[in-house]
Amino acid sequence: MDLSLGALARRLGRTVPSWRLAVQDAQAVTPLVRRVTFGAAGLGAMAWAPGQDLVLNLPGAPRRHYTIRALRERSLDIDFVLHGHGPAATWATDARPGEEIEALGPRGHTRLAADADWHLFVGDDTCVPAIFAMLEALPTGARAIAFLEVETPTERQKIATAADFDLEWIVRGGPARPSSLLLDRLATFAAPAGEGHAYIIGETSGVRAQRQFLLAQGWRREQITAEGYWRPDRIGGHDHV
Ligand SMILES: Cc1cc2nc3c(=O)[nH]c(=O)nc-3n(C[C@H](O)[C@H](O)[C@H](O)COP(=O)(O)OP(=O)(O)OC[C@H]3O[C@@H](n4cnc5c(N)ncnc54)[C@H](O)[C@@H]3O)c2cc1C
Numbered sequence: 107m108d109l110s111l112g113a114l115a116r117r118l119g120r121t122v123p124s125w126r127l128a129v130q131d132a133q134a135v136t137p138l139v140r141r142v143t144f145g146a147a148g149l150g151a152m153a154w155a156p157g158q159d160l161v162l163n164l165p166g167a168p169r170r171h172y173t174i175r176a177l178r179e180r181s182l183d184i185d186f187v188l189h190g191h192g193p194a195a196t197w198a199t200d201a202r203p204g205e206e207i208e209a210l211g212p213r214g215h216t217r218l219a220a221d222a223d224w225h226l227f228v229g230d231d232t233c234v235p236a237i238f239a240m241l242e243a244l245p246t247g248a249r250a251i252a253f254l255e256v257e258t259p260t261e262r263q264k265i266a267t268a269a270d271f272d273l274e275w276i277v278r279g280g281p282a283r284p285s286s287l288l289l290d291r292l293a294t295f296a297a298p299a300g301e302g303h304a305y306i307i308g309e310t311s312g313v314r315a316q317r318q319f320l321l322a323q324g325w326r327r328e329q330i331t332a333e334g335y336w337r338p339d340r341i342g343g344h345d346h347v
Contacts, residue, residue, distance in 0.1 A: 122210050123152070125160070129205045130181060132198070136261045138231070140186050140198045141175065144207075150179040155217035156239035157305070160184070163208040167193035169342045171335070173235040174212060185235040189282055192341070216240075216307060216331055223300030224249040228288050228316055230308035231256050232335045234263060240305065244269035249298065253291050255308070257281060284311045284338065292319055303329055310334025310345040317347055 127144035135141045159173045175183040186198030227237040250271040262275045306316045317332045334345025
């Protein structure tokens, strides 16, 4: 199979912009998250909705999806979780200024639902960048609840947003694996009044179970955005749920 970004663009059957990204800087955000700042020509024209990702072609790791954590006129940030098993995470550990990679996008339907009365964000370590980008984009008066599962207490990050929000960190206490912690939390979640929108992302089996749970609770399909970001033994890509 042709894993090049060109082949992916052709398969998507539409014009998806491609970018040549050059590493400008790399810094630790937490012990297990490394933020790589990339520069590229024309970023000011990038049509990005917070929550969306780029498909990266990394050395030895074609087609890895990574969320744009922040976008500026001349640079963008990507937060890589150092999960310890794959070439993309390993690349981020050693990324050096001047290195160049290819990227395609932005893509993806993980983006804010404009007309929701309130927003429910559920995700694991790999979803903090998407959920934080969306939280930051919410306007004053918006209401949000976020449940975020991370490996250790030191993975909890701070965020500033104009929205009225409750953020609950759920500490797994060990390496990432399929887990029912977020499903258990959803089971005791009391939904506010009005029409909510749920963003359910993370390890695929967990995402499936959480989405099924919400549907069984009476949520409509169109109220739920769901995507599998990784799963044991899957190499790159993403799962439709
Ligand atoms: C839309 C989208 C947005 C994403 N955004 C981000 C992001 O902003 N930051 C980020 O860090 N990740 C993000 N991910 C997840 C990331 O794409 C995957 O974790 C990817 O598999 C990492 O590539 P790799 O080369 O490190 O590992 P791979 O070569 O793909 O996998 C190697 C092994 O590692 C395991 N593995 C992969 N990811 C994890 C993990 N997170 N924890 C434990 N084991 C894992 C696999 O099951 C496999 O066994 C996103 C995924 C999607 C679909």
